[in-house]
Amino acid sequence: HGDHAKLLAQCLPALYRSVPRRHLFWIMWKQDARELPRQTAGEQLLANGSHLPDGSTITPSSASEDLQAGGPDPERGTGGLRMPSLADEFNYVAPDVRPLPPALRWIRERLFRIFLVTVFCGTILLLAVTWFTDGEHDDSLLFLPCSKKWKNLFKYSSIPLVSIIFTWWHVWLGIQMCFYPIKFVGCCEPYLGWQGIVPRRAETMATRSCDIMIGHLITVGEIIDRINPDDFFSSLNHVLSAISNAVVEKVMKLHFPSVWEMLPEAVKTELQSKVMEESRTMFSPVIQDLKANIESIVDIKQMAIDVLMEEKPLLVKMFLQIGKREFVFIQHVSAVMGFILGVIQMSLWISLNAGGDGKCSGVEGHSFRCWGGFVILPVSGLIIGYFTNWLGITMIFRPVEPKIVCGGYVNLQGVFLKRQQQVSKELASMICDHLVRASKMLEYIVKRQDMVDQVLDIYQRHLRDAVDQCVGSARIVVPVFAGHGAIENIKREVQEETLKELPKHADEIEQYMDKAFDLRDTLAFRLSRLPPTRFEGMLHPVFQEDEWMVLLLGGVLGVVVGTLQALALGS
DSSP states (O other), X not given: OTHHHHHHHHHHHHHHHHSOHHHHHHHHHHSOGGGOSSSOHHHHHHHHOEEOTTSOEEOHHHHHHHHHTTSOOTTTOGGGOOOOTTGGXXXXXXXXXXXXOHHHHHHHHTHXXXXXXXXXXXXXXXXXXXXXXXXXXXXXXXXXXEOHHHHHHHHHHHHHHHHHHHHHHHHHHHHHHHHOOSSOEEETTTTEEEOOHHHHTHHHHHHHHHHHHHHHHOOHHHHHHTOOHHHHHHHTHHHHHHHHHHHHHXXXXXXXXXXXXXXXXXXHHHHHHHHHHHHHHHHHHHHHHHHHHHHHHOOHHHHHHHHHHHOHHHXXXXXXXXXXXXXXXXXXXXXXXXXXXXXXXXXXXXXXHTTOOSOOOGGGGGSHHHHTHHHHHHHHHHHHHHHHHHHHHHHHHOSOSOOEEGGGTEEOSOHHHHTHHHHHHHHHHHHHHHTSSHHHHHHHHHTOHHHHHHHHHHHHHHHHHHHHHHHGGGGGTHHHHHOTTHXXXXXXXXXXXXXXXXXGGHHHHHHHHHHHHOHHHHHHHHHHTSOHHHHHHHHHHHHHTTHHHHXXXXXXXHHHHHHHHHHHXXX
């Protein structure tokens, strides 16, 4: 089929050396010949470019560059792209889990609500039946006439319910205190008051997150390698033509106003077309120069850190959005464990009061039965608060590896890791929408004069060469009509006018760059294909150093609530 078939035959050895065999089979399967009636799978692959399983793209130009260089460059990686450090590990496939029958799935989705209704309604029903069947009402509770036996039953049955409410509330509070308030509230900062852990440690959190995720998943070299000069010109031809025409018209009116007015429209159009042709010739070496120096121009990791530091609400939003389901899971697990530990707490309280008449005066006041509740309930509250938080956090990331049981219906794995596919898409969307995108890169460069100078130096160097080539032998004649130094002035003015015109078309250029970068799909794919150990190792360390604060908060609140319980039950 012409040149494509020849190119395919030439590139196969380079492809075979640069792409693992399993990826070649993946390409063959992905490019199904039945979908390509007029081209073979290989020709379509090379003609249009294809995404490899590691998220990179292979194109005819990148394959040819590898061939001309004597084979693929290991530093650039698959398909001519400079790949990140984990490029060889994007090969994990999550195990299949059989869907539950509809009835079981319905129960599973509502299991926590069923638990709450059963516990609370069951307790209320028990107390109501006991109250009505108990004929002797010789005591009262909150102005409600009742028997002493029913009053004790109410106190004992309230312990597990209070434990459920407390654990649910203190875990919710702990999560909120991790993120809010975003700004310090109180006096004598940072001693008397509170600021959310994440916004207070924004620099550490942002650095840790970006270092672990962006640095290992994507590189700025790989991103810029995806800009192809020919594709850039064909996709943005109308934008570049508008910029070029505006610059030509302004320069001509400035230096040769009368000549420009006298020129027929056809000649003006031809002149502008010629300038576009020369610009296209100049642009390719500009891109190659930028690619070679991009690591020193843009540090995308530092750029992302700076964005998160400046916009702390965005950092909070990212953590809350990604872990939304896991935070709900922690609350539910803590409430259930709170009930179980509350039953144990109730049993201890019953044992403590067994055999006594309830009076704690005189000599009886020194017995353990009278003051033991102020030890048992606060200590058990400490254990409940600490343990439930620890268990919830542990169940998010443990076990790391999937374990399929119950005939393939159940996957015993950390709840966050179970959602690796979904989390990968959410995280990739957050990164691409707010951190690593064309507009942020351009803003980052513009804010730093040293980076601006580097880019302008590359542009000026190639612009001067292009102008010299265009003028050619006319450089001898131009000074006669336009004065000495006119060519240098024209070079400077072309640059200045181009920089003035570019911002007018920034949106279209940024849209093209984001589409060419294709970061959303690349990051989502790579995150989803990381082995669970790597995936857990990329996200868990972000929170790990500060987990002790959440555990400590649970323990302290447990002691407080336990003491209040002891006072209420004792009275």
